Amino acid sequence: PKLIVGARLALSDSAVEWVALPADLAAYSRLSRLLSIGKRRAAKGDCRLDRADLAEWGAGLVLIALPPDVLAPDALAPDPGSGEPALADIAAMARRFPGCVFLGAAPRYDGRDQRRFDRLAALAQRAGLAMVAVGDVLMHRAARRPLADVLTCLREGCTIDTIGLRRLANGERRLKSGAEMARLFHRYPAALRRSVEIADRCAFRLDDLRHQYPHEDRDGEPAQARLERLSRAGMVWRYPDGPSPKIAARMEKELTLIAELGYAPYFL
Template sequence: MQYTELQITTNFSFLRGGSHPEELVEQAEALGYREIAITDRNTLAGIVRAHTAAKAKGMRILPAARLDLQDGPALLAYPVDKDAYARLSGLLTIGNLRAEKGDCLLCRADVYQHAKGIKFIVVPPAALNTTFDFDHAFLQTLGEYREAFGPELYLAASRAYQGDDNKQLYRLSQLSAQLNIPMAATNNVHYHHPARRQLQDVLTCIREKCTIQTAGFRLFENAERHLKPIHEMHRLFRQYPDALRQTQEIAQACRFSLDSLQYVYPEEITSEGRTPHGRTDLSYLAGRQAAIQRSGP
């Protein structure tokens, strides 16, 4: 029984994730995971800490990101190799340079130009409309995504425990068959343990500038956004086994690792002499990558 969680938000998604990357890796190991993906919002800043923690435990991290777009549904992006990772990094840098510090502005056209070698999962709307269907705007954009990404596109299937999960999964399965876009099971994780839900609620209130008493539907309805055991994910998607298989298909295709990165920089004069060429320094990469993601115009 295998499962790889492909949608995890850490505290590097500012005021959204309720757990550190290291906590999520530790919990994943305790639950028997061999690999997980980190998909923070419009940033790759959290994957270095996750990679370092996972490497110490013999696990694997799939570097990825959630792309929140100005003109379309969000996309989870998974580079399959180093070149694709470079394109994803360049895409995020473009979005950062357009925005104030801490923000990232990306459009569909930007993603289309950097899509080579990247697998995408579309994040559907959180709820169906009053006719228990998806709005026309989502359906129209989904068709455009299918034309742009072809077989590299998948549909995220998650259970939010909102009362209409079965209806939403059924509608997604219809779209999957109609547009030939496979479903991929995810859990939309925002913290490593259910007890962290209260902290995540506080972060939401800070982000939305409200109190717990007035937050209402801006909070998650329950504490189900935690990392679940593998057997539980198989139970939740027992009616859609293909979604579980597609999740593993994506994980197996994405073999890129941060271990393959090497930062090459010119010699510098320091108080201790010249620095060597071609040093591989993961902590330095972490700092540089985080700085790029935070940079403004």
């Protein structure tokens, strides 16, 4: 399994939501900045972003558009808040970031998904975009559905007794096997293959965030060797008659751990 870091963005001036996936460390930095801007602009616990923010900070992100349900009445009608249709929002973002914008197709498990995918495929063609299969996952397995409902309560500020229609209707919004996804998108295999291509494109890893300490080599002596030399000299100063076996073993264990993590410059 591969962890792909990203965020789902609900913009204040558009009905289209966006899945934003950083392709590299620089893109992750911009996504973090974007979220910080939205957090500072809104009340605690909220985030307020608009299309202009995403256009300014979206470089290097893979952007998957999630429009309103295309089977809902007037799904692609002009958004009252902006006066522009959802399709125009998607097309504008595609022009801003060519080759980085896709149209997401997510099942809703209401018996109309194949018709929904047909409509989304037509929308993608109108926008000049490729369609990509999206799982719209909230949990790793169906047994976590009660926990997902609790998290919904925390987000919405309600109790489990008053959650109402916000409760998940079923346990389908879970991670699915390749075979399950292939059955769901059997008429659109290219959309499924494209999801794998996007996953391969997202090379950012959380390990990339590892702190880079200042260079602490002295006279050709590596930082780890210097730390070990100074530590053992300090041990002689601290315990003139020699440390106990327990103390000596603890120091060696800690030096080994520091070497494994590459933290020697921090202690120098």
